[in-house]
Amino acid sequence: MSGRTELPSGLVTFMFTDIEGSTRLARMLGDDYGPVLGAHRSVLRAALRDFDGVELFTEGDSFFVAFRDAGDALAACVEAQRRLSAHEWPARDAMPKVRMGMHTGWATPIGDEYASIEVHRAARVAAAAHGGQILCSGATVRSIRGEGEPAAAGAIATKTKTKHLTEVDLLDLGPHRLRGFDDDEQLYQVIATGLDTEFPRPRTQSGARHNLPAALTSFVGRRAETAELADLLTRHRIVTIAGPGGAGKTRLSVAVGEQVLNAYPQGVWTVDAVSAATGLARTLAAALGLRAEPGRPVLETLLEHCADRRMLLLLQTCDAAPAACAGLVRMLLAACPQMDVLVTGREPMGVHGEVVWRIPPMSPGDVFALLSERATAARGGRGVPADEDADLSRVASKLEGSPLAAELAASRMRLFTAGQLAARLDDPIAALDPVSGETGERHDSITASLDWSYRTLSVRAASLLRRLSVFAGAVDLATVEWCGNDALGSLAELTEKSLVDVVPGANYRMSEQVRAYATRQLSGAGDEHAARDRHVAWSLHTLDTVAIDTDGQPRTVSLTELAPYVVEWQAALRWAAAEGDVPTGLRLAIALDPWWREHGAAREGRDLLFRLYRRLDEAEVAPADLAAAYLVHAGLADDRDERVRFLDRAELLARANDDRDLLVRARVGHRLTLLENRDYGGAEQFCRDVIAQADQAGVAEAALPAVVTLAELLCKREALDEAADLLGGARQWEAGRPEDRGRRTVDWLLGIVALRRRDLVAAHDHLVVALRSRLRHGFRGAAADAVAAIAVRCALGEDAETAAVLFGGAEAARGARRTTMFGSFWSAQQLWLRTALGDAAFDAAYADGVGLGFDRIVAMALAVEHPDLEDGAARFIGSVLRPS
Numbered sequence: 001m002s003g004r005t006e007l008p009s010g011l012v013t014f015m016f017t018d019i020e021g022s023t024r025l026a027r028m029l030g031d032d033y034g035p036v037l038g039a040h041r042s043v044l045r046a047a048l049r050d051f052d053g054v055e056l057f058t059e060g061d062s063f064f065v066a067f068r069d070a071g072d073a074l075a076a077c078v079e080a081q082r083r084l085s086a087h088e089w090p091a092r093d094a095m096p097k098v099r100m101g102m103h104t105g106w107a108t109p110i111g112d113e114y115a116s117i118e119v120h121r122a123a124r125v126a127a128a129a130h131g132g133q134i135l136c137s138g139a140t141v142r143s144i145r146g147e148g149e150p151a152a153a154g155a156i157a158t159k160t161k162t163k164h165l166t167e168v169d170l171l172d173l174g175p176h177r178l179r180g181f182d183d184d185e186q187l188y189q190v191i192a193t194g195l196d197t198e199f200p201r202p203r204t205q206s207g208a209r210h211n212l213p214a215a216l217t218s219f220v221g222r223r224a225e226t227a228e229l230a231d232l233l234t235r236h237r238i239v240t241i242a243g244p245g246g247a248g249k250t251r252l253s254v255a256v257g258e259q260v261l262n263a264y265p266q267g268v269w270t271v272d273a274v275s276a277a278t279g280l281a282r283t284l285a286a287a288l289g290l291r292a293e294p295g296r297p298v299l300e301t302l303l304e305h306c307a308d309r310r311m312l313l314l315l316q317t318c319d320a321a322p323a324a325c326a327g328l329v330r331m332l333l334a335a336c337p338q339m340d341v342l343v344t345g346r347e348p349m350g351v352h353g354e355v356v357w358r359i360p361p362m363s364p365g366d367v368f369a370l371l372s373e374r375a376t377a378a379r380g381g382r383g384v385p386a387d388e389d390a391d392l393s394r395v396a397s398k399l400e401g402s403p404l405a406a407e408l409a410a411s412r413m414r415l416f417t418a419g420q421l422a423a424r425l426d427d428p429i430a431a432l433d434p435v436s437g438e439t440g441e442r443h444d445s446i447t448a449s450l451d452w453s454y455r456t457l458s459v460r461a462a463s464l465l466r467r468l469s470v471f472a473g474a475v476d477l478a479t480v481e482w483c484g485n486d487a488l489g490s491l492a493e494l495t496e497k498s499l500v501d502v503v504p505g506a507n508y509r510m511s512e513q514v515r516a517y518a519t520r521q522l523s524g525a526g527d528e529h530a531a532r533d534r535h536v537a538w539s540l541h542t543l544d545t546v547a548i549d550t551d552g553q554p555r556t557v558s559l560t561e562l563a564p565y566v567v568e569w570q571a572a573l574r575w576a577a578a579e580g581d582v583p584t585g586l587r588l589a590i591a592l593d594p595w596w597r598e599h600g601a602a603r604e605g606r607d608l609l610f611r612l613y614r615r616l617d618e619a620e621v622a623p624a625d626l627a628a629a630y631l632v633h634a635g636l637a638d639d640r641d642e643r644v645r646f647l648d649r650a651e652l653l654a655r656a657n658d659d660r661d662l663l664v665r666a667r668v669g670h671r672l673t674l675l676e677n678r679d680y681g682g683a684e685q686f687c688r689d690v691i692a693q694a695d696q697a698g699v700a701e702a703a704l705p706a707v708v709t710l711a712e713l714l715c716k717r718e719a720l721d722e723a724a725d726l727l728g729g730a731r732q733w734e735a736g737r738p739e740d741r742g743r744r745t746v747d748w749l750l751g752i753v754a755l756r757r758r759d760l761v762a763a764h765d766h767l768v769v770a771l772r773s774r775l776r777h778g779f780r781g782a783a784a785d786a787v788a789a790i791a792v793r794c795a796l797g798e799d800a801e802t803a804a805v806l807f808g809g810a811e812a813a814r815g816a817r818r819t820t821m822f823g824s825f826w827s828a829q830q831l832w833l834r835t836a837l838g839d840a841a842f843d844a845a846y847a848d849g850v851g852l853g854f855d856r857i858v859a860m861a862l863a864v865e866h867p868d869l870e871d872g873a874a875r876f877i878g879s880v881l882r883p884s
Contacts, residue, residue, distance in 0.1 A: 006054055007109035008068040013140055014103055014114075014122035015053070015073050017044065017080075018062035019096040020131030023227035029094060036089065037061060040096045043083050051076035056113065060223075061096070064123075066114070070104050070143035074190065077102065077134045078168065082194045097131025104140040121185070124178035128187065128202035134195070135202065138186035141170055168192040176204040209267035211287050212257050212314075219255050220373060221366025222248070229256045229357060233312070233340055234263075236355045237333055240318075240343040243359035244498040244511070245449035246404025249344040252359065253314050256342060260312065264340075270314035273321045280321070280328045284313070299331070306336040318345035319456065319497075326351050346453055347496045358498075361401020368396040370403065374410030384418065391418035398425040400511050404449060408432040429516045450517040453497050464490040465499060466525060469518035470535040472571040474509035482538055532575045539565070539572035540584055543591050547738075554738040557594050559778025566595055570604075577611035582619035585612045586629045593632040594739070598781060602636040609633050627653040627662050634669050640676065643669065664694045664702035671709050684713045701733035704740060711749050712822075715756060724753050742777030744770040748786055752822065755792050760867040763793050768862065775858060783858065784813040790861045792829050797867060800836050801845050802860070807833070808849025809857025 019025065019040065026033040044063055048055070051072040053065040067073035077100045089095040103125050105118030121137065129135040169191035175184035187204075191197055229252070232239045241249045250272075257268040269287050276283040281299045288305060313332065318325040326349045329341055333353070343349055348356045362370070371392060376383045384392055395418050399405040409432055412421055424431040433445040454462065467483045468475065480487045491508065494500040500508050510518065522528045542565050549555045569588050576585025589609055596605040609629060616626075630650035637643035647669040654663035667690050674683035687710035694703035707730045714723035727750050734746045751766035771786035791806035807830055834842040849857060 007056075007112065007114070008054065008066055009108050010068075010106065011070075011104060011143065012107045012114075012118070013067040013070040013073040013143065014105075014107075014119055015065045015067065015077065015100060016062065016123050016126035017065075017098050017100045018060075018126070020099050021097065022061045023224070023231070025094070025096060027231075029090075032090060032094070036094055036096060039087060039089070040084070040098070043087055044080050044098070047080035047083050048076050050079065064119075070102070070140050073102050073104075073140070074134075074136065074144055074168065078190060078192045078195065081132065081134065085194060099126060099129035099131050100134045101126025101129050101136070102134075102140045103137040104143040121178065121181065124180060125185070125187065128176065128178065128204050130199045130203070132196045133199045134190035135173075136170070136188050136190060138188070141186075141188050173202060176202055178204060203262050210257065210261060211267075211269055212254050213270070215254075217377075218373065219251060220370040221362055222252055222255065225252060225360070226255050226259055229253075229342070230260050232355060232357060233260060233342065236353070237339075238329060238341045238343065238349075238351060238353055239355045239357055240345060240348050241359050242345060242348055242356050242498060244402075244514070245346060245452055246402050246446065246513075247359045247498075248362070248403040249359055250316050251403070253316065253342055253344050257312060257314050264310055264312045266309035266311040268312045268314065270316060272316040273325055274317045276321070280315075280324055284328075303331065303335040306332065306339055308338065309336070310338040311336075311340075313339060313341045315341060315343045318343050318349055319347055319453075322347070322349065325349060346498045362403060362406075363401070364393075364396055367399055367401055367403075367406055368393055371396050371399070371406045371410055374407055375413045378410045378414050384413070388418040391422050394418070394422040395425065398422065398428075398512075400513065402511070402513065405432060405446065405513065408446065426512075427516050428513045429520070446513050447517060450499075450514065453499055454517070454521065456497065457499075458490070458493060460486050461490040461493040461497075462521070465494055465514075465518050466522040466527060467531050467534070468500070468508075468510065469515050469522055470528075470531050470571070472567040474503055474507040476505075476507050479538065480508060483534075529579065532572075533580060535568070536572040536576055536580050536584055539569050539588060543569065543588065547591060556738050556742045556777065558742055558776070559595055559598055560776065561778075562591075562595055563778065566592065570608075573608055577608050577615070582612055582615050583621050583625060586621065586625050590625075590628050590632050593635065596636060598779060602638060605636045606633060609636075623653045623657050624659060624662060627657075627659070627666070631662075631665060631669065640673060644673065660697040661699040661702045664690065664697065664699055667693070668703060668705045671706060675709070680713055680716065684710060687713070701736055704730060704733050704737060707733070708745055708749065711753075715749070715752060715822075718756070720753050720756050724750065727753065742773055743779055743782050744773040745782075747773075748782075748789065751786075751789055751793075752825075755789065755796065758796060760793060760797055763789075763796075764864070764866055767793060771858070771861060780813065780854070784810045784854070787813075787857060787861045788826055790864060792825075794864060795829055795833055799864075800833050801841070802864065803829075804833050804837060804842050804845035805849040805852070806857060806861055808846035809852055809854060809860070810849075812850040813854045813857075 019037075025036070029036060040061070041058065045055070048063075048065055051067070052069070053067055053073070053076055056064045056066060058064075065073075065076075067076070081098070081100070084096070084098060087095075101122060101124075103118060103122035105116065105121065107114050107116035107118050125135050125137050171189040171191055173187045173189055176187050178185050187202055189197075189199070229239065229241070233256070241253055243249055254270065257270065261268055269284065271280065271284045271287060273280060279298075281302055285298050285302045285305075288302070315325055315329065322345075325343070325345075329343070329349065329351050332339055333341065333351075343354075348354060372384055375392075395409055396406070399409060405428060409421060409425075412432060416424075421431065429446050433447050454465075457465065464480075464483060464487055468480070471479070477488075480491050484490075491500065495502055495508070499514055500510055503509050519528075522531055546561050546565065547555055547557075569592055572580070573585050573588045573592070576582060576588065585608075589605065589612065592605065596602055609632070612629070627650040630646045630653070634643045634646040634650065637646065647666050651663060651666040653659075654666055671683055671686055671690070674680075674686055687706040690706040691700075691703045691710070694700050694706075707726060711723045711727050711730075714720070714726065727746050731746050734740050734744070747766045748770035751763045751770060754760075754763035754766060767786055767789050771783055771790065774780075774783040774786060787806055788810040791803045791810060794800075794803035794806060807826070811826075830842075837845065852860070
């Protein structure tokens with residue numbers, strides 16, 4: 001088709017198309033739907049291109065095209081339908097049925113789009129068509145024929161010729177009211193050779209009766225959900241849309257009602273239980289235009305009227321009067337076999353045959369679109385600036401798919417930029433709710449919406465909701481039971497009322513909005529201190545489960561095992577630092593140390609430790625625990641003076657308590673200062689002194705960090721035999737230290753020594769052991785170091801291309817230069833690879849590694865073939881020169 005710069009102006013014919021029943025077709029075809037959709041697009045584009053159509057956009061299965069000539073548009077539609085029919089589809093049922101509609105009117109493009117009511121009228125004409133049908137407006141017919149009013153309704157208009165078609169017939173379908181327009185539109189069906197001719201009446205407003213409310217704002221997103229619910233109604237007589245307040249249940253049900261209007265000849269009728277002050281039956285009867293008969297209950301009149309009618313009832317907000325709603329629905333379904341019911345509420349009705357459909361959160365993309373549109377309206381029609389898009393995306397991601405939250409956030413953007421709002425959304429109630437708080441209406445604020453549900457809870461369920469609010473993430477059933485012996489029944493009530501979600505893995509979670517609300521209720525009830533102390537006790541219990549083996553001995557530190565608990569332990573630590581138990585807080589901080597280091601959260605760890613220190617006067621802390629916390633702090637410090645200060649504090653405590661192990665661990669930390677000063681000779685001697693001191697004190701394994709540093713220094717000056725002997729003796733020490741053995745640093749360094757010796761067999765063995773252990777225990781940065789070392793092993797083994805790819809993947813993960821001692825080693829190897837491969841080949845292979853992603857890079861490293869001696873590989877590659 002023509003380029004977007006050639007938009008016609010003046011008298012323009014607009015055409016819309018889409019596939020009828022595309023959702024059902026996609027479900028039926030599964031993975032085969034993609035090729036069918038692509039073929040449909042290709043066929044349409046090829047046909048429309050031949051008739052000078054200008055494609056404005058394609059979205060999903062729909063097209064929007066503009067033509068300078070109405071005859072061209074008509075001919076393009078006919079030819080497109082013929083080609084669709086003639087195309088070889090995978091099966092007869094796989095052929096997409098495309099509906100098409102045209103309208104002609106005056107329009108002028110603005111940029112690369114039209115802002116004309118004629119576009120909307122054309123879209124409504126297309127929406128009135130059925131699959132395989134072509135409809136056009138009276139304006140298009142007049143433009144094609146170039147003469148006065150056409151023939152009377154129901155007749156075949158005079159045969160029409162265009163410059164592309166010999167002739168077509170235009171069947172006058174009479175006047176129809178298009179949705180959104182007050183005037184009637186004369187519609188015509190295009191009849192031509194090769195086109196279907198028999199269709200139901202057009203899908204226009206006169207085709208169905210309803211009392212669906214007129215929308216004040218656009219309905220954004222939810223296309224898949226609307227289609228899924230419409231499909232459920234074809235198979236089930238009662239479907240309940242259940243979900244939390246503000247999730248968009250009512251708006252979605254109305255959208256479904258609009259979509260299925262033509263399936264219910266006697267209409268779609270909506271009743272809200274909240275506003276049914278005179279009773280549900282009387283309210284529904286009034287909506288249907290029924291009057292009470294003398295001496296007869298209105299319910300009997302209602303049941304008689306609906307008995308043989310095909311209609312859909314939308315029963316809104318059933319949780320406002322659950323018993324009355326359930327009773328009415330049972331009677332309607334029993335007495336009216338052609339009636340279907342679509343219910344909305346925060347909990348199921350419990351009616352036999354009910355299908356409960358839990359409304360999912362809106363997708364982030366839909367939330368962004370809704371937020372952007374509403375924010376534009378809130379700002380008086382001024383759109384959100386492009387430079388705020390990233391911050392607006394952050395806001396959308398924090399709203400948890402809640403339409404209510406998006407509407408409230410949009411109103412807040414009268415006052416704040418998107419960035420300012422995003423920074424305040426950790427507490428959504430404080431950020432989004434109106435300041436007055438006295439709203440009354442359940443959709444005016446998050447608090448009002450949740451009050452509606454909270455008031456319906458039993459005492460036990462409300463108590464459980466408050467106690468669960470102290471947990472930072474999803475919890476399992478055992479954790480719920482930790483909150484009280486009566487928790488299971490209360491949990492069922494909370495999930496039924498959509499205050500707690502069931503998530504995959506049989507876990508349970510609150511949204512951040514519910515959590516913020518429940519936390520306020522907890523504080524108001526005076527139970528917060530006890531609930532948070534209990535959460536701290538639970539955190540200590542889970543820490544023991546993870547860190548202590550069944551025989552009471554410490555277990556290997558594994559970040560993989562820590563991951564599910566980190567968010568909870570950090571929440572417990574924040575409470576301990578504020579008002580809770582200080583010794584427990586210190587223990588949690590020590591446990592979180594490896595996680596903070598691995599995930600770049602050193603600053604957060606130091607801040608929490610400082611807060612704990614400020615409360616030391618209030619607590620009785622064992623000197624060994626405090627000294628261990630000082631060592632953690634020193635390891636997290638990014639300032640030399642701060643690190644030295646806390647190492648000195650730990651050393652003083654160790655000497656005062658004659659703790660030799662702790663004393664060695666405190667002294668070892670000072671080696672980093674010498675390394676930072678590039679005093680390698682002094683650092684080597686310091687490490688030897690510490691190792692000797694530890695050996696004399698009987699705590700040789702406490703000096704393992706000094707052994708590792710000394711081995712690195714020995715490698716740096718090519719004292720490889722001494723480094724290998726030193727590391728060989730340290731393997732047992734590392735295996736005896738739970739906090740170190742998961743990293744396999746000794747094996748990794750033995751692999752480096754073997755690489756320096758050109759011993760590929762030993763290097764491969766040690767490096768694969770180190771890589772597997774680091775992966776298993778969640779040390780991603782250290783694993784990247786192992787991948788970089790395996791890259792060197794590949795280079796020494798004459799596989800330069802694989803080496804370059806592995807280097808790219810390792811350095812993209814920011815792991816290869818974590819061990820700064822070997823930075824020059826990596827650089828030298830890469831320089832040699834660049835020379836061997838050439839700049840272009842090296843850069844291409846390196847870029848491939850960056851793009852593969854770390855998981856695939858690791859798999860590639862582990863798949864490197866072992867240099868087995870039995871297969872003829874040389875153990876020592878002495879003949880090939882490599883940089884050291």
